[in-house]
Amino acid sequence: MKTWRGIPREEIPWYPTIDPGVCTGCRTCVDFCKNDVLEFDEAAGKSRVNNPYNCIVECSTCAKLCPDGAIRFPDEATFSAFIKERIARQAAKR
Ligand code: SF4
Numbered sequence: 001m002k003t004w005r006g007i008p009r010e011e012i013p014w015y016p017t018i019d020p021g022v023c024t025g026c027r028t029c030v031d032f033c034k035n036d037v038l039e040f041d042e043a044a045g046k047s048r049v050n051n052p053y054n055c056i057v058e059c060s061t062c063a064k065l066c067p068d069g070a071i072r073f074p075d076e077a078t079f080s081a082f083i084k085e086r087i088a089r090q091a092a093k094r
């Protein structure tokens with residue numbers, strides 16, 4: 001199982017979400033990311049998230065590159081609080 005800082009990757013809510021109503025199908029995100037997180041839905045003419053847990057924790061480059069602002073990530077403060085709490089919980093178990 002893949003982990004990040006000792007936490008199972010699939011328990012970490014860090015991955016992109018794409019608003020299909022905003023995505024214009026430019027493919028910038030799919031062409032950029034080499035981690036097989038995103039794929040292009042040819043029928044819809046838009047990108048979508050295929051393997052969310054392949055996303056590198058704390059990377060948000062695709063959102064920065066998206067010309068339409070269609071890609072969102074969790075709020076940084078909420079995410080930091082989540083990670084701190086999980087790391088503290090793991091330390092308490094040891
Ligand atoms: S945040 Fe980084 S790793 Fe995650 S999907 Fe976007 S470019 Fe890929």
Ligand code: SF4
Binds near residue numbers: 026027067069071
């Ligand atoms: S970069 Fe943005 S607009 Fe372009 S395909 Fe990806 S989500 Fe859609």
